Amino acid sequence: MSNQNTSDLIEAYLKKILEESSKIEIRRAEMAHLFNCVPSQINYVINTRFTIQRGYSVESKRGGGGYIRIAKIQISDSNHLLKQMAQFVGQDLSEKDALILIQKLYEEEVITKREGNLMLSVLGKQVFGKVVPHENVLRAQLMQLFLERLSYEEE
Structure with missing residues (x-):
């Protein structure tokens, strides 16, 4: 078995989805349930591994219908x-x-x-x-x- 921690697994999962689509929308609570972790760990992964410097744009809305949108930034030149x-x-x-x-x-x-x-x-x-x-x-x-x-x- 791989030596990956939960944060690595979450990152890999999201990047795999982003390979197929340039933008995804996730729900923090659903992701936390999927990976059997606390919702703050989802925030940690997104805040540290999906940054503008790494080529991602993140938008979030809190609340009952809240979501987190992650998009790959397309660099034109x-x-x-x-x-x-x-x-x-x-x-x-x-x-x-x-x-x-x-x-x-x-x-x-x-x-x-x-x-x-x-x-x-x-x-x-x-x-x-x-x-x-x-x-x-x-x-x-x-x-x-x-x-x-x-x-x-x-x-």
């Missing part, structure tokens, strides 16, 4: 993706979010695996160590520069 990412980065970027963004750039074939690994090596904690007091700010600035330079390549 890499320039549009780069602009969206630059907006997300803002002034502060964690190492985890940098990894997610670099993974998305690779998945969308904006960068090669080698370029992604180079970006990761520059944006990782090991580079900043304990000497940089505002590492997330510096990481955001570096990522913004990467994204800007990548957009020049497209024009």
Whole structure:
């Protein structure tokens, strides 16, 4: 048997459905019943694994007739993706979010695996160590520069 936890199973289930349809609508309580978990675990999976950085749009409505809609975001071109990412980065970027963004750039074939690994090596904690007091700010600035330079390549 696989070593997957419930969150991994929920994610895999939803992604399988999204392969067949670009948008799904689920009910939190029904999903919780299906996976024999608490409804908050469904929220956790959706909030952490179906984010805009990972290529998903989530809309929810609470209450008796409530639902959660998850849609794959269709990126029309890499320039549009780069602009969206630059907006997300803002002034502060964690190492985890940098990894997610670099993974998305690779998945969308904006960068090669080698370029992604180079970006990761520059944006990782090991580079900043304990000497940089505002590492997330510096990481955001570096990522913004990467994204800007990548957009020049497209024009």
